[in-house]
Amino acid sequence: QKEVEQDPGPLSVPEGAIVSLNCTYSNSAFQYFMWYRQYSRKGPELLMYTYSSGNKEDGRFTAQVDKSSKYISLFIRDSQPSDSATYLCATGVGAGSYQLTFGKGTKLSVIP
Amino acid sequence: DGGITQSPKYLFRKEGQNVTLSCEQNLNHDAMYWYRQDPGQGLRLIYYSQIVNDFQKGDIAEGYSVSREKKESFPLTVTSAQKNPTAFYLCASSPRQGGGYTFGSGTRLTVV
Numbered sequence: 123q124k125e126v127e128q129d130p131g132p133l134s135v136p137e138g139a140i141v142s143l144n145c146t147y148s149n150s151a152f153q154y155f156m157w158y159r160q161y162s163r164k165g166p167e168l169l170m171y172t173y174s175s176g177n178k179e180d181g182r183f184t185a186q187v188d189k190s191s192k193y194i195s196l197f198i199r200d201s202q203p204s205d206s207a208t209y210l211c212a213t214g215v216g217a218g219s220y221q222l223t224f225g226k227g228t229k230l231s232v233i234p
Numbered sequence: 235d236g237g238i239t240q241s242p243k244y245l246f247r248k249e250g251q252n253v254t255l256s257c258e259q260n261l262n263h264d265a266m267y268w269y270r271q272d273p274g275q276g277l278r279l280i281y282y283s284q285i286v287n288d289f290q291k292g293d294i295a296e297g298y299s300v301s302r303e304k305k306e307s308f309p310l311t312v313t314s315a316q317k318n319p320t321a322f323y324l325c326a327s328s329p330r331q332g333g334g335y336t337f338g339s340g341t342r343l344t345v346v
Binding site for chain 1: 275339342
């Protein structure tokens with residue numbers, strides 16, 4: 123079983139829809155969780171960073187972590203064509219351990 | 235502005251030649267990483283370095299070499315031993331206390 127599983131999509135939604143992107147992970151030692159957005163032919167950029175369980179909101183984006191079920195989600199409200207990108211989840215053990223484990227990414231297209 | 239600079243953006247190499255990809259950061263981050271990204275494969279770790287003059291192999295180090303002579307710089311050499319070098323290469327860095335990676339904009343290497 124891979125440490126982080128992510129549905130590759132592609133996912134296509136109409137403009138204005140609510141988007142739900144999800145990952146599952148197997149290592150209970152993971153303590154912090156991130157979502158990256160990657161536009162075509164660009165490097166990933168950090169979108170959301172959360173530590174332990176709970177929700178974090180930033181504008182139209184909400185990151186949710188459920189450690190009991192080892193499930194992490196990213197919700198995008200009022201999706202825009204500019205949100206069309208690949209979204210990668212990432213997890214890490216904690217401070218002092220540098221390495222992150224990445225999902226393979228979900229490709230999202232928001233249709234005008 | 236702080237960030238990571240990768241150069242060149244596009245690189246073409248003849249078979250049998252070594253080529254070096256540049257990665258420079260001015261974020262004062264301790265750790266640096268090299269990833270390879272192929273369609274459908276996600277990010278695969280090539281090498282990483284936590285301190286100057288020290289580095290470790292990642293999952294796919296064969297055919298690659300690195301050096302870390304300065305904190306700011308982590309160049310990657312793709313040698314002729316790498317069987318399938320055509321890919322998108324990403325450099326990243328992170329601070330000692332953990333947290334998210336900052337990625338460069340990538341180098342697309344094509345073997346001709």
